[in-house]
Amino acid sequence: MSGTVAVLQRRSSRRDLAAVAVFSGVGLVLGGCGLLPGRRQEIEVAASSGLTDAVVAVGEDHEPRAVATAIGDEFDWDRFTVYTIGTPATTINEESGVVVETGERYSTQEVLYVFHQDGEAVRGVPLPFENLAHGAATWWGPRTQLVWDEERGTRLEDPDA
Structure with a gap:
């Protein structure tokens, strides 16, 4: 037994x-x-009219614009990163700590900026300007500016980088 x-x-x-x-x-x-x-399951991914307007303005008058000023009080953030078409969703979601991209890869024709506050993703902002993709795989801080470059057009520049 x-x-x-x-x-x-x-x-x-x-x-x-x-x-x-x-x-x-x-x-x-x-x-x-x-x-x-x-x-958190996902963050809001929505256009920022202030940021879009600033990119257009820099392209027109070639005067720098601060990203922080362009966003104003739309949302709080302290750093952001840039993703381009074809970036694996796992990369975006793991780096963001939330679900930003639900497909296999980021597949829209826009550049995706993901803003963070205190280490947590707070908002995704798609921008229809391919020239702003040069900042991919880099973290940008609150003093980042949109500046004019004769060869590449509008680009990002961070005095702290």
Whole structure:
């Protein structure tokens, strides 16, 4: 009889371990997608009229404009990064800590700026200006300016970089 109990306990232990493994895996997947309570699932991705207007103005009069001034009080931020078409969604979402891109890759024709405040993504801003893609894979700070470049047109410049 004790042999039967030992076999049943072993089977029960294996089932318990398998259940724990399955539920842990589900938890990791849901947590990685931002679907568990307490974790933001996604951020707003919307145009910034102030930033768009500033880019256009720099292209017209070649006078620098501060990104912070252009955004004004639309939202608070302390740094941002730039993503271009073809950037894997996993890269964007992992760096942002939230779901920004739901497809396999960022696939619109616009450059995507993701703004962060205190290490947390707060807003995505698509901009229809390909020349602003040169800042991809770089973190830009609050003193970043839009400046005119004779060769590339409007570009980003950060005095702290």
